[in-house]
Amino acid sequence: MRIVLLGPQRRPTLEGVTRSLGLSGPGLAGPVATITAGWQEREPDDALLVSLLASASGQAVNLALYRRWLDVRDRDPEYRAGELRLAGLLAELQELYLLRLDFALQAVYAVQRRSGAAPAPGDAPAPGDALGEALEAVRELDAAHLRRVNEARLEFFDRLRPHDRPVIAENRAAVSAVLAEAAALVIAGGHVGVLAEVLHLFNVAAALNGAPVVAWSAGAMALTDRIVLFGDRSPQGPGHPEVYGSGLSLLRDVVLLPHARARLLLDDTPRMAVLARRFAPARCVPLEAGTRIDVPADGAWPAGIRTIEAA
């Protein structure tokens, strides 16, 4: 399956992308399916997106995953209650993880500052690899957190068995039917947590038919096996990039960073080095306005992709 990752679409490049993918003109196999669930209540406000796709397929079908999610919550109170409990558990896990992450990353930065100071002439080199060890502690924390989050979700799905629940099954079938005929799937940005949730709930990965997937910003993040939240320009100052959970895992070993220039302190080289080393061997890839990355069906990343470097 060919995947095209785009940067933010404030100045849309989508039209050119769909044209280049051969999704324009007559004789197209099927409609272009769209997901705008990341926009939440604004999910139906997709007139601009539809107009951009009009020249591509002449027909765009919004999978309405957010509306379907609300429908499930409304009509299946047992699922809704379970989901609330899961949300509480995940929030607690995230809070504890952030508490530990704060101390672990403070240690990394402290060691990094100390290591970065130029040694006085005649000083012996610093013993051991203190920075590497401090970073390893963060990596282990990240991995353990991701494992716990995924286990909690698995346990939730095992217990509530969504495929056996009529309301979910009905919605999954509707989504699957559209995707089976789709010439492409387009996933817009928005709330990455909501996107990941609905993509899992409606089993979108299993319903894909091999047609190209075009995704930007949060939509792109939700395709990866590790969603990392980040923001250095919040009211509280630079925050720690935090592992949130897994997306569809169609893309592996990559951390996607939409709006990196606006959201990250890219000029803070030591900070960016920690980011890159923390998630290696995954590459940290900024998705800026105008970015286009074509990931071929074999999943091999094309050469020359701009990444955040460890040094």
Added chain:
Amino acid sequence: MKTLPKLAINRLRERRPLDAAAVDRFLARSGVPIVEGARCTFLYRGEAAEVFLVHRIFGLPDHLPLRRVRGTDLWYVVLELPEGSRVEYQLEVAFADGRRERINDPLNPRLAHSPVGSSSVCYAHGHVIPDWTVPDPEARPGSLVDMVVPSRALRRDCPVTLYLPARFRRDGPGTRYPLLIVHDGGDYLRYAAAQTVLDNLIHRLDVAGLVAAFVYPGDRLTEYANSAAHARFLTAELLPRLEAELPLAGTPSGRCLMGSSFGAVASLSVAYRHPGVYGSLLLQSGSFAFTDIGSDHGGGPVFEPVVRFINRFRAAPRRVADRMFVSCGVYEPLIVRNRSMVPVFEAAGMTVRYVEARDGHSWENWRDRLRDGLSWIFPGPQKYIYE
């Protein structure tokens, strides 16, 4: 050494002839106070025996005399204010017949308002009024709903104004809002633009969509000075009713008490009397009067119960919440009290975020710290949104 440029007032003083017309022209082209780097020139024009700048900047004499520009009826004083300062002041004019008059600066249109009246404001070099404190047409407004909660604890009907955020869903599936209980609610709404601030911060994703309950004191100095009845009203009467009627989180981490001055004391006291109920406190310029030795706290009789409470707290600090946001202006006398309390709160095992501002004991100071506090206590979904 770099020489500072000559101040506008000094250039005027050197002008010849220095007549009324020259002063007229000077005032016409100057915003008052005249801010030139760190130096702010305060002016008064009129016949008087003496003129004073009256302010409440902790560390400076509260009456600073203005000097008369020779041969004119123009008075001035130059004050150095650090970058970003904001100072409220008035002028006191003493007339030859012995009358004294306290007035806002007639040459300065900028006023700050509070329940006790208005004052003139000097915005020093580098001070910026946050754009999220003024109405943003892009921000969808929340709504205010008045209710009355009959209180057996306080033996009165207690008015409460609820703030419901834009897109509030009373029966939204899976939606649970955090609750912010605000002491001196009417003053926060009127003098600290609380509704505008909440609308904007929620719209900008800095703060989570929340429900706020603005409460109004009866006898404020009694109810807010460590009153068991007030604590019972909030915790056993108001809170259960709100959590029964609204889709609220209903957990400590989803509850915050907020207040300024005596309202901060009330917030701390309510949490102290009901530990484990409120996860967060937002305390602004708390009137945390205490004594280390003896009984002279300088606050007068109304502070007696506060001093007893804070002394008890300091002697045996107790973890009354998980997180506390504490802010104070460096120009208010309470800065010493607040700085002293931070390590006490931390020693009790609470996570404290402490912020100081070059400002005073004022509603605009409290307004301008709300983003720091609320975005820390109830952070918005910004980190999840990638458009």
